[in-house]
Amino acid sequence: AQSVTQPDIHITVSEGASLELRCNYSYGATPYLFWYVQSPGQGLQLLLKYFSGDTLVQGIKGFEAEFKRSQSSFNLRKPSVHWSDAAEYFCAVGGGYQKVTFGTGTKLQVIP
């Protein structure tokens, strides 16, 4: 069975600082991997996704993520965080038919 672990429930960073959100997955084959962002009171929006090829994936809003097969990880990064990045971030893994599993989310707080 596939699964996703986001070990950090809540992260606080200063505006302008770098950000890394952790995601570990479990899946028997090469997975499809996603990061979604949810702003307060809104639905989820896709930031980026990985299917194959280059293991460093660029997304919207200046985010990137790196797929590391050896570590079963797909961490999300941003070099300089803006106040508008405060939101909840979900990692997800897709593999089986009609099956995508979401992590429990990481809430990002940005302080001035």
Place this chain on the structure above:
Amino acid sequence: NAGVTQTPKFRVLKTGQSMTLLCAQDMNHEYMYWYRQDPGMGLRLIHYSVGEGTTAKGEVPDGYNVSRLKKQNFLLGLESAAPSQTSVYFCASSYGGVSGNTIYFGEGSWLTVV
């Protein structure tokens, strides 16, 4: 470009009442889904549909029913609401199966059962 639209956005129900959440998408997607989101549990799939006239059970289908009479609409029904169904409900759609395709979400429907 409306995308995925859900109604109502907020609703309070009494235990035992029934209601229907409406979802409409204008992207001509074949696949539609209903998720619920609860604190600390991420998103869990309730039911989904792979095309007009089809429905299938997801992870947590008990207490819910769905219908997909038209390609653009996906309805979620609560037959007899229970406090455990207090949650935020998200409708979503995708062009193909979720495993490899982007899922487009509605803005959510906040349901409280008292």
